Amino acid sequence: MKNFPFFHSALRFLALTLIVFFTHPSLANAQTANPDADALFLDKIYDHALTDSRCYTWLEHLSLGIGHRISGSNAAAQAVDWTRSVLDTLGLDSVWLQPCMVPHWVRGKAEQVQVVKSRRYGSFNLPALALGGSVAGNLKAEVVEVKSLDELDQLGSEKLRGKIVFFNRPMEPTHIRTFEAYRWAVDQRVGGASRAAKYGAVAVLVRSMGLRLDDFPHTGSLRYDSAYALIPAAAISTNAAERLSALLREEGRVTVSVRMNCQTLPDVLSYNVIGEIRGAERPEDVIVIGGHLDSWDVGHGAHDDGAGCTQSMDVLRMLKSTAYRPRHTIRCVLFMNEENGLRGGKKYAEEAKRKNEFHLAAIESDAGGFTPRGFSFDGDESVFAAFYEKITSLEPLLKPYGLHFSKGGSGADIGPLRAMKGLLCGYAPDSQRYFDYHHTADDTFDKVNKRELELGAASMAALVYLLDKYGL
Secondary structure, rough: OOOOHHHHHHHEEEEEEHHHHHHHHHOOOOOOHHHHHHOOOOOHHHHHHHOOOOOOHHHHHEEEEEOOOOOOOHHHHHHHHHHHHHHHHHOEEEEEEEEEEEEEEEOOOEEEEEEEEEOOOOOEEEEEEEEEEOEEEEEEEEEEEEHHHHHHHHHHHHOOOOEEEEOOOOOOOOOOHHHHHHHHOOOOHHHHHHHHHOOOOOEEEEEOOOOOOOOOOOOOEOOOOOOOOOOOEEOOOOHHHHHHHHHHHHHHOEEEEEEEEEEEEEEEEEEEEEEEOOOEEEEEEEEEEEEEEOOEEEEOOHHHHHHHHHHHHHHHHHHHOEEEEEEEEEEEEOOOOOOOOOOOHHHHHHHHHOOOEEEEEEEOOOOOOOOOOEEEEEOOOOHHHHHHHHHHOOOHHHHHHHOEEEEOOOOOOOOHHHHHOOOEEEEEEOOOOOHHHOOOOOHHHHHHOOHHHHHHHHHHHHHHHHHHHHHO
16 A cells, blocks of 8 residues: 555565466466556555545435435435436546336335234234335234245145234354345245235235344335235344244244235336446447445435445546546446336346447445455356456455455346346455345444445455456
């Protein structure tokens, strides 16, 4: 870094040169490879991010000045207007709005899930949030607990008709990568309502998708199967799930009332917010960075995904501030409606195809604003092996910043770009705290650390620089 002694920097550049040239001869032989120059520019990016970034200030306004931003809401519209105005100040080559129709689901008055018949404890409330897209309901019934969709099938109509199904499979704590624990458990939230309705259940309660025991219920989307009745669905907090399960073991029969006032209104016109720096050599080839501008209607949507949006905006600002002129077009996209429809991501891919654009690479930040750990890569099978070999040859340049590369997922919004056969990439910060806040009222601005957020923006800018310089 610029405040290191000279000999320390010289040794660092020598080490980088040796790593790159001897461990990765493919890069050493590249005509334009210059590890010392790369190291200097990467240091410049990180110095700039840690001393003159904007992402944290922008996130403060997005979180506290606008707040949560569910698709179709007034706040989502305000976020579109505000982020466009910010991008307009950065001296980019183009800034525009891309129209897309989005669903408009509203929670309505506060929902209530209450145990109404317990021999020992009487009546008490369970902290709950309706799942996104759920229908309304006002009912009372006995609860049946299950741990899996297969167990539901085994019980069948005889034991489930007229009952409230309680899905109580926790996220698996032994998964070091918490997103794997999430994927292992989330099927009960997404598809549980229709699967239970198939057997005559009247509502479902789902244990929140979180590893921490607390009183914050986690909302999230569900998908109804039109072949079955649409029944109310709510998440209850992890503490509530533990208490309800214990009560069922102790008393055998427990009656719960569910009251929810949510509704789905007609679709609303909204927008993806887009800004770009035009490439000097290959302007027709695009490198996308982005996050999703919408959030659930609780908390501030700070980690999910205000952090990813403001980091992506700051990448463009940093490249402009360092007077870097990219070879390829660098584009920031703030996608609308990732949470309950993915309409923005689908529309963006549709328009890119219509314009015959080629997306060399797409990077999404949608895993929170925590300490950077690296990037995971994905892509069409026909090209991914070659792309991954090339991208891993660049990894030594980012290892001094604690970044590592791996195969894996990328991002929901950039997934529809897979057919273009470019590289898909997910920014991967430390994930251990993410599901403490994900989709909850606790996802607030104060949970985001300024330095961690800035390091993430720098890491994304560093990868963009390397992709732009060396291509694939």
